Amino acid sequence: MQRHRIFLTGVGGQGTLTSTRLLALAAMDAGLDVVSGEIHGMAQRGGVVESTVLLGGFTSPKISPGEADILLGFEPLEALRALPMLMQGGFAAVSTDPIPPLSSALEREPYPPLETLCAPIREWAGKAVFIPCHALGVAAGNPQSANTVLLGAACAAGAFPFDMAAMEAAITKHLPPKIVDVNLAALRLGADALCG
Amino acid sequence: MGKELLDKEGGARHFLLGNEAIVRGALEAGVDMVTCYPGTPSSEVPDTFFRLSPQGPYRFEYSVNEKVALEVGAGASLAGARTFVTMKHVGVNVAADPLLTLAYVGSPGGFVLLSADDPGSHSSQNEQDNRWYARLAGLPCIEPGTAQECKDFTRAAMELSLTFGQPVLLRTTTRVNHVRGPVTFAALPEKTPPAPFVKNPFRYVPLPASARAMRLALLDKLDALSAAADISPLNVVSGQGTIGFVASGICRAYLHDALFETGLAGTVKVLDLGFSHPLPKNLIADFAEGLDALVVLEEVDPIVEEEIRALFQRRGISTAVVGKGEILPRFGEYSPEIVEGAVRAACGLPAREKTLYAVPADLPRRPPNMCAGCPHRASYHAVRQVFGDEPVYSSDIGCYTLGIQPPLSCADFLFCMGSSVSAGSGFAAVSGRPVVAFIGDSTFFHSGITGLINAVAGGHELLLVILDNRTTGMTGHQPHPGVDHTIFGEFSSKVDLAGLVAACGVTPVRVNPFNHKATVAALTDLKEQSGVRVLIAEAPCPIHARKVKIARKTPPAQVAGDPAKCLACRDALACPAFTMVEGVFTINAESCSGCMYCVQLSPEIKARKKDG
Numbered sequence: 001m002q003r004h005r006i007f008l009t010g011v012g013g014q015g016t017l018t019s020t021r022l023l024a025l026a027a028m029d030a031g032l033d034v035v036s037g038e039i040h041g042m043a044q045r046g047g048v049v050e051s052t053v054l055l056g057g058f059t060s061p062k063i064s065p066g067e068a069d070i071l072l073g074f075e076p077l078e079a080l081r082a083l084p085m086l087m088q089g090g091f092a093a094v095s096t097d098p099i100p101p102l103s104s105a106l107e108r109e110p111y112p113p114l115e116t117l118c119a120p121i122r123e124w125a126g127k128a129v130f131i132p133c134h135a136l137g138v139a140a141g142n143p144q145s146a147n148t149v150l151l152g153a154a155c156a157a158g159a160f161p162f163d164m165a166a167m168e169a170a171i172t173k174h175l176p177p178k179i180v181d182v183n184l185a186a187l188r189l190g191a192d193a194l195c196g
Numbered sequence: 197m198g199k200e201l202l203d204k205e206g207g208a209r210h211f212l213l214g215n216e217a218i219v220r221g222a223l224e225a226g227v228d229m230v231t232c233y234p235g236t237p238s239s240e241v242p243d244t245f246f247r248l249s250p251q252g253p254y255r256f257e258y259s260v261n262e263k264v265a266l267e268v269g270a271g272a273s274l275a276g277a278r279t280f281v282t283m284k285h286v287g288v289n290v291a292a293d294p295l296l297t298l299a300y301v302g303s304p305g306g307f308v309l310l311s312a313d314d315p316g317s318h319s320s321q322n323e324q325d326n327r328w329y330a331r332l333a334g335l336p337c338i339e340p341g342t343a344q345e346c347k348d349f350t351r352a353a354m355e356l357s358l359t360f361g362q363p364v365l366l367r368t369t370t371r372v373n374h375v376r377g378p379v380t381f382a383a384l385p386e387k388t389p390p391a392p393f394v395k396n397p398f399r400y401v402p403l404p405a406s407a408r409a410m411r412l413a414l415l416d417k418l419d420a421l422s423a424a425a426d427i428s429p430l431n432v433v434s435g436q437g438t439i440g441f442v443a444s445g446i447c448r449a450y451l452h453d454a455l456f457e458t459g460l461a462g463t464v465k466v467l468d469l470g471f472s473h474p475l476p477k478n479l480i481a482d483f484a485e486g487l488d489a490l491v492v493l494e495e496v497d498p499i500v501e502e503e504i505r506a507l508f509q510r511r512g513i514s515t516a517v518v519g520k521g522e523i524l525p526r527f528g529e530y531s532p533e534i535v536e537g538a539v540r541a542a543c544g545l546p547a548r549e550k551t552l553y554a555v556p557a558d559l560p561r562r563p564p565n566m567c568a569g570c571p572h573r574a575s576y577h578a579v580r581q582v583f584g585d586e587p588v589y590s591s592d593i594g595c596y597t598l599g600i601q602p603p604l605s606c607a608d609f610l611f612c613m614g615s616s617v618s619a620g621s622g623f624a625a626v627s628g629r630p631v632v633a634f635i636g637d638s639t640f641f642h643s644g645i646t647g648l649i650n651a652v653a654g655g656h657e658l659l660l661v662i663l664d665n666r667t668t669g670m671t672g673h674q675p676h677p678g679v680d681h682t683i684f685g686e687f688s689s690k691v692d693l694a695g696l697v698a699a700c701g702v703t704p705v706r707v708n709p710f711n712h713k714a715t716v717a718a719l720t721d722l723k724e725q726s727g728v729r730v731l732i733a734e735a736p737c738p739i740h741a742r743k744v745k746i747a748r749k750t751p752p753a754q755v756a757g758d759p760a761k762c763l764a765c766r767d768a769l770a771c772p773a774f775t776m777v778e779g780v781f782t783i784n785a786e787s788c789s790g791c792m793y794c795v796q797l798s799p800e801i802k803a804r805k806k807d808g
Contacts, residue, residue, distance in 0.1 A: 047564035064533030
């Protein structure tokens, strides 16, 4: 069985851990061996949230630097900060919607221009996709579904060892009924963004 | 994960957090009584028990602190209940007094203590290794490494406790508590009534004469437990070869993956140590036979390593022991990479070359911060306005420790839960400098109150600000004795915080910290007074308020006037709802909670009109 190490990063409050769980459940329902890890604690307080999903027979929930095959960045600055986790030539899917940290709002540490964040990712990864997740989440019906947009794009790019139908099934089975349709739409918009 | 954890039938497979699997394991062990004090990374265990408690076949409580949790649990076990007590690693320090006598007295009904350690200090003030407590107190120690084992080993720990009538330490680490993986359930047992307590004071009261006998009995039990560890199914030998690895906890997962990566699986010997104290001496001596070197993989302190060195010395075994002095670090977490490095070094393989992307050094940092609408930010701002840099700020454990960040800069020193009051007293007594101590409501109940009684009785000089957000914020909004609401509605057994302070001999001043003028006036008054003074700054945590459905809908703030004139307010408050859009100050309406504190600081900021 092919093995995949997926590293996910975002900002507390974005729903990074919900997306992590959804991805892991999609893989488990598709019959893959799954282990996943996350660090909780002060995440609500706007810090960095990192999590992992490992597919295909790993025991460890932790990924060492340079060993992730796939990087999912729900925020562009955090995607660049996590780039050392990605092996050279790996796959990256990155949201292009900045969430400036407080130090940037206070003009102590300027938030870098988007291209400064994306260029090194494009160069380091074998394949990288950059998606305006927030706008597509809004188009799907709720900005909270922005993360699902990114999962849709990564899945449509063939990053995961399962297809869109498996992601759709996981959304339908595991998310609360009232947000299923929005997330199915978000998944589709993410996939379409890739083609367009 | 919801009510599935209470399913009576076995066989189902669920994707669980390690902490949820621990809950299922305790249920499969027929747990009757659960007590705890919350703390990362343990908190999802008690929180899950609490959420399920209306339907769960057990009694649950958030105890006032870890010592109380352990004592309530110890009494319950004497009365025949299968008892499970949970806390984070530093919490065991608070509970250490009863714990160190518990193994003398015994726990006939069954007793498992979960200690959730935090190597790497992800969310703790230190990375102490609580496996020492197993040695200090004379407890068997069980260490799961996967989600499935979190369930199975919790159950095994309770069964071991019942077999020996002794308390058992279930030791996890952050990575194990927060792993997620598939877990296959076994059936829940039919509950049996607890065995009645038969009075026998010289067995259960450790007077000096009986304590000496209890100590001897404990040493005998530890010998018997070592023999049990030798044959325990929790300790598994696999592979063949002249290099051996003894691994426990999450290190076993790293070793498993490292052996796969290097293609060495099966060509080295591995001892998966799930039952790690007392050391399975015969098993390890047998394991060492034919080995040239034995590598010990354990995080933080070299405990198993040194016990194995002592064992080999005693038994004349010449196998080289390799561990923390040689190729492995004595601090922080291990990782697949660190363990793979140790495997390669021990097996004579070259180190693996990796090219890593180097992150630019000047990326903006993103440290954790108090939320938008957090009442602590308002309290700190007012304290700084009245006191400035003159006093020394004695801090405590909670969300409010984040007040260490500028511009609030309201934390100068900290030891542990409750230390703000007592350490602040001592500092003021010697330095003569004014001290302002900050403590949360839950932490005050936990162990701040003893410091306050001491400060009053000892004639200390201190202003204590109780940052009362009506919940235990940092660890996930658990109830404490003073709360008004829980997730199940109004809390009926409330202990009145202000009345408690008054009974200690200080009439507290009470303010709503979001009322800037009143808070500054109260602080100005208190600054002029001497002795022990208490300000209770009371406003609910906005996340808690949403959870228990008491949040009032308030409109967000917006810049109504000149954004350039808001910069002083921005720099003084550093609220995460503040942002700069193309160089212009704005308030993010999605982030703003509508606390209206900034509105009182700047005439340029107003509440957003409904249609605006």
